[in-house]
Amino acid sequence: MSPRSLARYLPILDWGRRYDRQALSSDLLAAMIVTIMLVPQSLAYAMLAVLPPETGIYASIAPIVLYAVFGTSRALAVGPVAVVSLMTAAAIGTVAEQGTAGYVAAALTLALLSGAFLVLMGVLRLGFLANFLSHPVIAGFITASGLLIAISQLKHLLGIPARGDTLPEMVASLSEHVGEANLWTLAIGATATAFLLWVRTGLKPALLRLGLSAGAAGVVTKAGPVAAVVATTLLAWALGLSERGVSIVGEVPQGLPPLTMPPLSLDLVTALAVPALLISVIGFVESVSVAQTLAAKKRQRIVPDQELIGLGAANIGASFTGGMPVTGGFARSVVNFDAGAETPAAGAFTAIGLLVAALALTPLLFFLPQATLAATIIVAVLSLVDLGILRRAWAYSKADFAAVAVTILLTLGFGVEAGVTAGVLLSLALYLYKASRPHIAEVGCVPGTEHFRNIRRHQVETDPAILSVRIDESLTFFNARVLEDWILSRIAGSPVRHVVLMASAVNEIDFSGLETLEELNHRLKDAGIALHLSEVKGPVMDRLERTTFLRDLTGRVFLSHFDAMRALGRKSGRSRRRMTARDWPSDRNQGKPHAEQDQSIPRPRQPPRDRGL
């Protein structure tokens, strides 16, 4: 393998060679800021996935280093994120009971499978598959997930037990237990939430007014959760809130991330395969979107297929070091970027910072109330909720609105897997529906020019013996027959003797398209009509020349449509007929070959039938 292609798979060889003192100091500063932010965030997302708090920290150490080696983004920070943590809880909740050793182990298996899928997709260059998650589906899914996450954390604000992976389950469980709410917990949770909301909305403008730079104000704002953590931990310690029924984090093991072996029984792998695939794809989409946003700001670029390998390595790393599924997070990456991170080394330094935290700081977190973590989660995910997408999609396209609405409703009602799957299938179905109804126009010559335009929109000249048809789509198996039906119904009972198919918009003709053209040629021949083509593109023509179609074609292939009309018009010897747009009562039936439309076409009296067999 040449150094260049090796660098492709190991981007570290590229930036590592040029690493200098200036980059080092930028990276160190960014790492310190990110570390401070990540400690409470890691604990919170572990709690969201109903995993022990240390899992979240472990999941930010090895993955960050592995991503630094294999990933292509300079600023992406990898670790547990809200949506993936929610999906993790939903997935492993189906194979093990919360709080058991099996549950924690299942998270490792999920991370390993998800990492394996990512690496596999990267090696096979399947990154493009993520494109099949349309924006409406992603937006709907993220919004619904944000709502589910926020609601799932209400139990921690109230200090009650509650369960459920879907909105109806959660609401039922919450209303069942709401009477058991602990007031101390509620006080801490509500205060922390209010404080964090103020930090998010009120603090930044205040800091800007005080003269801080936008970047610095952003970093300070992101430190809000740390302040809430410190304050409520001190409060809980001072007032002994744990004896008053306030759930606290408690003992977090001190030490290096453990070496873990994810269990790989066939049953477990089978049960987790689909969730792992969805987590991979959704994590990848989120991560690439963050990475691209940051890379564009510096005219850098990321390589999506290599990102798959970077994220895959990160997840595999997480699975062997006591972690959970991870991906590139928005908030942490933006902080990293704003704090001045220049290379992935910033990530490695962050990992060292977290390692120190895991070794030394965890006892300080003993009294941290879970309600505070819940508050940080709720405030963080509320920014994911974007119900305005419904309005925007509705205004733009009803099909896209349907995809958003179905994704949101199914995610809320039946969980994340059902929501995403239904959204993707619906998007594809709507796309195929649209693509299966190509726009077909009868064209005529704009007087005095060589241009041909839709006879329904323009004043054009036509020849009753020649039917000029333009299809604005490639000819593929699911739309070619529409063209055939259209032409066959258009010629029924008409005096047409030549059909000229203007192929200027046909980028491809697949085998079904070819056979449809052959059938059309044959059927038109039976009716005594010649079929001609015009403006066929080079690559399409190359393929047609490998078949017998051109030999059997009753008519000719013309370079331009104008050539065709000139040659055939002279031969047919008929005079041109002037049509005006007003001959056409409405534009609405355009492209539909059905009866009503045909009847609207002012057609000469039926000629003697051509019975040529």
Next chain:
Amino acid sequence: MSPRSLARYLPILDWGRRYDRQALSSDLLAAMIVTIMLVPQSLAYAMLAVLPPETGIYASIAPIVLYAVFGTSRALAVGPVAVVSLMTAAAIGTVAEQGTAGYVAAALTLALLSGAFLVLMGVLRLGFLANFLSHPVIAGFITASGLLIAISQLKHLLGIPARGDTLPEMVASLSEHVGEANLWTLAIGATATAFLLWVRTGLKPALLRLGLSAGAAGVVTKAGPVAAVVATTLLAWALGLSERGVSIVGEVPQGLPPLTMPPLSLDLVTALAVPALLISVIGFVESVSVAQTLAAKKRQRIVPDQELIGLGAANIGASFTGGMPVTGGFARSVVNFDAGAETPAAGAFTAIGLLVAALALTPLLFFLPQATLAATIIVAVLSLVDLGILRRAWAYSKADFAAVAVTILLTLGFGVEAGVTAGVLLSLALYLYKASRPHIAEVGCVPGTEHFRNIRRHQVETDPAILSVRIDESLTFFNARVLEDWILSRIAGSPVRHVVLMASAVNEIDFSGLETLEELNHRLKDAGIALHLSEVKGPVMDRLERTTFLRDLTGRVFLSHFDAMRALGRKSGRSRRRMTARDWPSDRNQGKPHAEQDQSIPRPRQPPRDRGL
């Protein structure tokens, strides 16, 4: 309902009004010929579906009349056909034991469900769904079905019991029982097969040499099975072959078709729903193809959505009159057409002929050997087998070849449902794969003109500060991001200050496409680059004007690409650079935004970075 729209749903009101003596005599003659052909064919297809022989005759009476009322083809003859009979046997074989009353009743339920699906699809105008069965899938499926049918009939030629719905099952069962072959049966079967093959290949040319018209020779040829039936029946009666172990048709009930009530238990309906849907769609596709072929010969037209209703009515009729699933058959329709049928009344007269046969002729069929029927089936279906499709598809397109091959293999190996389903899914997947990789070209100005062409194919002028991009596809959720990636990797480290997207080939921008453009605009802005559009189509522009995109666009929308280059080139003040096609080492990477390609682009040294945030 107006008479016109009533006639739309009841085509009989249209042709019935103009019916005259000439049409009557043509129709009567055609009906006589078709009746003679249909008696053995109906028995054979009932045997293929392992149903009592009379079922096939009953299934040709009520359905033919109902199709005459509701269908739009003038010549289509409806009844049991080979592929649908095979699918029927496979479907009802899963819910009941062959030869039981439940098995016969399940055929009625299948016909009812299939009729209900057809009518429903017709009312909802879902005929276009059939287009998703690509030609390669249909061809592969029909070929594999023909092979399966021929092999399934070998047991009747050998006079042995054998079972199985798939090739491996059939082969195993046949080789197990081949030792029990009955020589008399084999002699009759082999002779009948050889005779029928000669009729098909040798008789028609001989008749033509004798001076018969092509039409008459065709009709005589189609009577071959009748001759075989008469001869072998007489032989079996004269030699008492039934006592020598030759299976004969035996007693066929004499009488009108019975009034039957298809059982509709939930279990049965659930079990038969998917097969019924497949039978509907495949029957519809076959039938429409036949009907269109015949209609085109007389410049008539059929209405696919109304055909669904006609075929649906026919199947529902079959289910209440002791029949089985039916559709428009190729052989019988061609005979009907060649014999001069002018209107669907010919079908009604055929139904009367079959009614007479059911009442009076069935005793004559007592001694008809089953081996003769098997021979007629084998010879009929061998014409369906077209393995040449593999070669033709391979030559034209590897994707289409894959669809044919998978459909054939899965149909043979796992049965008709698996084959069709896999074929359809594979076709869609391959289509989406191709559509997700749109052709993207960087364009430059052809010197001395206002035309812009791909810089890899033509000698064109470009401006290093302006990137002109043309995408040859609509912007949809699964390809828009490809454009974004392409542009972002192209501008990475380049001195580009303006990106102009030439949208001449963009027929639609969906919501994902819009958001991708918004992101692209935002990211380019971050990099200090303005995004412009040119040659946006009217309907696309209408939609964009309903959004905030045009307001936020950093650049402008130009009517023509030439306008854009003139305005921006002057502003950027840089001189044009002449590029030649030879600057581009190869055409192969076209449209791929990956690293290798970027490295092949001769790029000026990196400019000072624009850090605009």
